[in-house]
Each structure stands twice: as C-alpha cells, then as structure tokens.
Amino acid sequence: MLQATGIYKSYGTLPILKGVDLHVNTGEIVSIVGASGAGKSTLLHIVGTLDRPDKGTVTINGTDIGTLSSKQLSAFRNEHIGFVFQFHHLLPEFTALENVCIPAFIKKVGRKEAEQRAEALLDLLGVAHRMDHKPAELSGGEQQRVAVARALVNNPDIVLADEPSGNLDSENASALHRLFVELRDRLNQTFVVVTHNEELAATADRIVHIKDGVIELNAE
Numbered sequence: 001m002l003q004a005t006g007i008y009k010s011y012g013t014l015p016i017l018k019g020v021d022l023h024v025n026t027g028e029i030v031s032i033v034g035a036s037g038a039g040k041s042t043l044l045h046i047v048g049t050l051d052r053p054d055k056g057t058v059t060i061n062g063t064d065i066g067t068l069s070s071k072q073l074s075a076f077r078n079e080h081i082g083f084v085f086q087f088h089h090l091l092p093e094f095t096a097l098e099n100v101c102i103p104a105f106i107k108k109v110g111r112k113e114a115e116q117r118a119e120a121l122l123d124l125l126g127v128a129h130r131m132d133h134k135p136a137e138l139s140g141g142e143q144q145r146v147a148v149a150r151a152l153v154n155n156p157d158i159v160l161a162d163e164p165s166g167n168l169d170s171e172n173a174s175a176l177h178r179l180f181v182e183l184r185d186r187l188n189q190t191f192v193v194v195t196h197n198e199e200l201a202a203t204a205d206r207i208v209h210i211k212d213g214v215i216e217l218n219a220e
C-alpha cells in the first residue's frame with residue numbers, strides 16, 4: 001500500500017538519502033532502525049508527505065503524492081496518514097477526548113460522530129476513563145495512548161510513528177508495542193515505526209536498516 005521508490009534527499013551539500021526503496025503491505029508492521037543521523041526521520045517525513053524528496057516517488061494506496069498541490073497534500077495527509085511522534089504533541093488546553101477529535105473536525109466530521117469514534121478508540125486503548133482530563137493530568141503512557149487514538153481517528157491507511165516509545169519507561173514502551181500488534185491484528189492497521197528500541201523492532205513483521213543513505217539488504 002506504500003511504495004517509496006528511489007528516494008533521494010540532501011540538506012545543502014549533505015546527502016542523507018541516496019536511493020531508498022521502501023515498500024509496505026497493508027496490515028504489516030515495518031520498523032526502521034539505524035544510527036542517529038542516518039535519515040530515519042527524514043524518510044518518515046517524506047513518506048508522510050511532510051517533506052518532499054529531491055528525487056523519487058511515493059505512492060500511497062495508488063496516489064502518487066508528488067503530484068498533489070500543498071493544499072491537496074494537507075487534506076490527503078489528514079485523511080490517509082496518522083502520525084505518532086516521540087513527544088506526543090497533544091494540545092495542552094484540550095482534553096484527551098478533544099485532542100483525539102481534532103483531526104476528525106479538520107476532516108469536517110460532525111461533532112457527535114467524531115466524539116463517538118474518539119471515545120471508542122480511547123476505550124480500545126484503555127484510557128476512556130481519563131478522556132475528560134487534559135494531557136498534563138495524564139501519565140506519559142496514557143498521553144502516548146491518546147496520541148495513538150488521535151492518529152487512528154480518521155481510519156488512516158497507514159500510521160507513521162517516530163520513536164513513539166522513546167519517552168516512555170520500559171513497561172509503558174512494551175505496552176505501546178503490544179498495542180501496535182493488537183491494532184494490526186484487530187483492525188489490519190499498517191504501521192511504519194522508527195525506533196531505537198530493539199524490543200519494539202523485534203515485534204515488527206519486518207525490520208528495515210538504513211545505513212549510508214540506503215536500505216541495507218540482508219541485514220537481518
């Protein structure tokens with residue numbers, strides 16, 4: 001469902017990605033590992049339409065995202081891609097429920113329907129009892145689960161996660177990893193997860209190693 005082909009990206013004169021190919025199937029969890037500075041976040045931003053490659057194409061469920069205008073890209077991103085970051089980026093002045101609803105509101109889903117979806121997801125993720133609380137009143141693991149619910153609220157084709165457990169203790173990190181696997185099993189949700197956490201990488205269906213600007217083959 002995701003095909004990134006021949007991706008090149010440089011910052012100034014510094015080449016970061018030098019012909020990366022990444023193909024992901026529906027219902028697959030792929031983890032991306034590699035040294036700090038290897039270009040993992042850069043690649044995730046490119047496949048997530050947050051950044052454009054210098055060369056190469058990204059196709060998500062048949063749409064070549066390189067052909068979209070920036071306005072079309074924002075709408076495409078909101079509808080098809082869910083993001084989970086290392087720091088959850090929840091909005092502090094809104095409750096957990098409201099935070100989860102926001103991408104649905106942007107998609108012009110009605111309030112009632114958005115809230116129903118958000119509540120169902122918070123329930124699935126085991127934090128429904130905290131939905132009226134603001135992020136500062138939630139634990140790190142709870143905040144991260146709210147962020148996962150927010151990533152899922154528009155039923156995205158793919159969830160992209162950049163060090164989602166980097167900010168969690170080992171217990172919460174394992175819980176988050178189990179959650180990804182459960183969402184894959186229950187919803188056939190597709191994930192691409194950048195991680196330094198070897199335990200999380202090991203729970204993925206496939207591990208992709210980035211080194212020297214390319215995907216290393218036969219690295220496993």
Ligand SMILES: Nc1ncnc2c1ncn2[C@@H]1O[C@H](COP(=O)(O)OP(=O)(O)OP(=O)(O)O)[C@@H](O)[C@H]1O
Nearest residue numbers: 011012014016034035036037038039040041042043
């Ligand atoms: N906007 C930018 N301008 C210039 N250089 C950048 C920019 N963004 C990233 N870089 C450089 O590109 C390289 C790859 O960065 P990237 O964030 O993709 O690495 P990473 O693999 O995610 O590393 P980490 O594991 O530390 O998060 C780094 O050397 C970084 O300094």
Ligand SMILES: [Mg+2]
Nearest residue numbers: 040041042162
């Ligand atoms: Mg990074």
